[in-house]
Amino acid sequence: MGNAVYHLVAIAVGAVVGVLGVALHVGVERFSAAWPAFLDTTLGLDGLPLYAAAALVAVTMTLVSLWLVRNFAPEASGSGVPEIEGAMEGLRQVRWHRVLPVKFVGGFLSLSSGMVLGREGPTIHIGASVAKAASDLMKWQSEDMRAMLAAGGAAGLAAAFNAPLAAVLFVIEETRRQFPYSARSYIAVVLASIASAIVTETLTGNRPYMLLEASAIPYGWLPAFLVLGVILGAVGVGFNHTLVWSLDHVRRLGERRSYYIFPTAVGLVVGVLVFVRPEATQGGELLAVQLTREGLPLAMLAFIVLLRFVMTMASYSTGVAGGIFAPILALATTIGLCYGTAIESVTALPEHGHAAFAIAAMSGLFASTIGAPMVGMVLVLELTGAYSVLVPVMITAIFSNMTSQALGGRPIYEILLERTLAIEAAARAAAAPR
Template sequence: MMQGEQPYTPVRQARFVIVALFAGALTGIFGGLFHVAAESLVFWPAWLGRHLDGWALVVACSLVTMAATLFAAWLTRRYASEAGGSGVPEIEGSIEGLREVRWQRVLPVKFTAGVAAIGSGLVLGREGPTIHMGGSAALAAADLCKVDGVDRRALLAAGAAAGLACAFNAPMSAVLFVIEETRRQFPYSFRTYMGVFAAAIAGTTVTELISGLRPFMFIETSRAALGALPAFALLGLLLGVVGVLFNHGILRMLDLAAAMQRRVPYLWPALVGLAIGALLTLAPQTVTGGERVIAELVVATPAFSVLLFLAVARFFTSVVSYSAGTPGGIFAPLLTLATCIGLAFGMAFDMAVPGLLRSLEVTPVSFGVVAMAALFSASVRAPAVGIVLVVELTGAYALTLPMLAACLASSLVAEWLGGRPIYEQMLERTLKQAGVVPPAEVQPEAGLTADAGLRRSKGA
């Protein structure tokens, strides 16, 4: 408690939790409607396919996706530039006092442009928009209920957690997301921690009432023998490298898109839309967020060569789609990319040592599930969130120990290679573009806090 601040009595604590429930419910409304709207657009390529075929279908899909991508990029840049991309760095920066969340603009822009981008087939996840909308809805609740100071920052984080819970029906991973991902910014106390629980519960409940019970990614797995742990750790080593490359690819592609935007505005999102739209017909498993692709791969696992092709293709379509400047997250694309790599690794291991996996009661699908958590850990550097998120999504509780081994290996390799958490790098990039001094670059002897750094950047 800050000096001069009134003590938090049980009544005031209860009031804060009630406001957090309200913020979570608001998030659930936006998250549920967002999911319904995005899902309603998933099958438009199939509808076009009933009326067109051949190259006419390819051209039509390309034009539709290009138009949707351009619309989403224009709407974002015109009315709320901070609504582009995931939104997680914006939330973290706001909790730290370095960014401002203009919720009146972010909510409508993130919703509309996000539905257009994700529904068009771009390789983006819905968790980024729902996290950003969750934080924005929490600020709306804070303004309505006259909440400020530390409680306002805590509500922002709680709303973001509710947004993640809404996206994947994963309330426990949402709570851990605040603990791991915003550990540097979140104002911890019993009151604020309970607020995160309340928002996650309310957000998940309201979303289920609107869009139904999810996820549809349940994957049946069995407990792997202890002798298989070295194989899962080896997979983690590989994914540690992939995670660093993925983060590097995202940042470099964002730089390329920014340079092209300065030269020829909106050319880059137009090109991205054309390419992704064509792939919707020519190679549909290489595009879209990927939840349905994961379900298809684990049921009917394709050949090893096909999995390698999908892994390489989805790596590039993911980083390219994110650079278009539209709202969208990276969680779902990361999980799908990891599934392709994990399944391919399991097949390769089985071919290299025939019969060993069967004796250890392990299948390639087990490697695909474990890979999701390992790649998430290498990129986001939040292993506990990755493990719990995958378990809540797939129901693969039996693979918790292999996930721990793979996440340990992937996180260590990513660290040793000099990789850094993707959202931390995105936030620093955004702050530098805005002329704000990132906390890590403020000299200790100057005695500047994060707020002081923001004021100094504004010429205060």
């Protein structure tokens, strides 16, 4: 088989993933706005009846999403990125015929409910599933199949955020241990990302999803971004530890009683928060832009940080389909705004200083939690269009990653994959005859 055929398939995979990614994105965006408007405006509900109805809608979507995952595709739980990395390493299988529908429908429901989850997890997993389907059709095995999985995953990330360059870097940096690097496989990843981005831009427009206005920062302010990076490195280590701790505790609760108890509680709370505290719900891409422009006081920003941190842990621990990229970026934005506001209480910030700290914080927290500083830098710039703050973004990301490593932090997807493999090994050992 020639390279031309392989690369044509990669382009086709990227285009299909682009269509599915846009369908998921637009569907979630519209439905997550439509059902609250229906309860509030169309039905005219208010007060306790409104909160009760919203809680019922959100918990229904949450439980249906979880039911689909648990009964038809357990591997579709959560982000899906660890599953892809495991498959590229030969440790997991991508059963595309069941993951594809469950990840799409389950992701649509969980994201639309208001859960603090990102759409990038489902689209990356959907992308890898499309790639596996193409590989099965072409009867590819081993290296060709693994490289196509990477191309599909990259196409999914490109579709989620319209960030094709970050998608390519994600494969190179995040899956560096698993990716079968060669000119053939690398070109396939680039072509799939480009095809996905072209489809995404054609259907949704060529505009950064988190467009933020920022101007160049005087170099005298660069030490402040270094300190921000150190802070975010510590926060990232705490984020990863708390996420795994939450997953373990919720799993033990499910084993003792029912796997639906905790998701029910979270779904009910999310439904109420959609109206009471909307900033504590959904992935948070639009929230990040909104908060940067509002100029909220430090106490309110700190409250939003705490609220979103708790809701991110709770939402991801339910086991429904959904990613953590977007929640990490929104949480980081709020932390960056807190940092900038605290500095402003002492001295005046440069022009667009708040936006610069918010943008740099996104790359910093991404670098410490995901463990991919280059991806964090490029992803944030593609998302915001704020190329004028490139140097502060780079400084924040690299010092955050250095701090995370110094504190013993590890990439969250690596941790989650090891956790999944350990749970399955323990289950097999328990089921084996003595």
